Amino acid sequence: MAIATMGTVVLDCPDPRALAAFYAGILGGRAEADGEDWFTLKGYEGTPLAFQAAPGHVPPKWPSAETSQQFHLDLTVEDLDAAEAQVLALGATPLDAEDHARSWRVYADPAGHPFCLCAC
Missing domain, CATH: 3.10.180.10 (2,3-Dihydroxybiphenyl 1,2-Dioxygenase, domain 1)
Structure with a gap:
């Protein structure tokens, strides 16, 4: 029996808006802000991807x-x-x-x- 299911893959980066837009260009969908330093790629098929600001990345x-x-x-x-x-x-x-x-x-x-x- 599984302990968990895959929720979201989160990538640390210096500019979450820009990186979300990059992957939206590849996978489709749209980048949506889920806070000041967090963007989620939505509206595409596949495992959810999110991008969070990481100072000093x-x-x-x-x-x-x-x-x-x-x-x-x-x-x-x-x-x-x-x-x-x-x-x-x-x-x-x-x-x-x-x-x-x-x-x-x-x-x-x-x-x-x-x-x-x-x-x-």
Whole structure:
């Protein structure tokens, strides 16, 4: 028997409004303020995402043997090339996206969190 269910995945960041807008551009939906330092992505299908202000936020390093990436999001897409162009236009940074023979590519969001685009 499960102890709990997944409620929300919360990402620390320096600018929750901007990061929520970035993910709304990828996943759809809209960013809604739930307080001064908290935005939630609403109106899209999937696990709820929220973004909270974290003064002094230090983005994870990827890849790094010295520090942990902490977590990453796998985002399923139909067309890797089209999705790559769109996330780059939204402000993503390529981390490991050069090998176009693979079925996945790694990027960082504007706050430095790694995420993967994965072909379905």
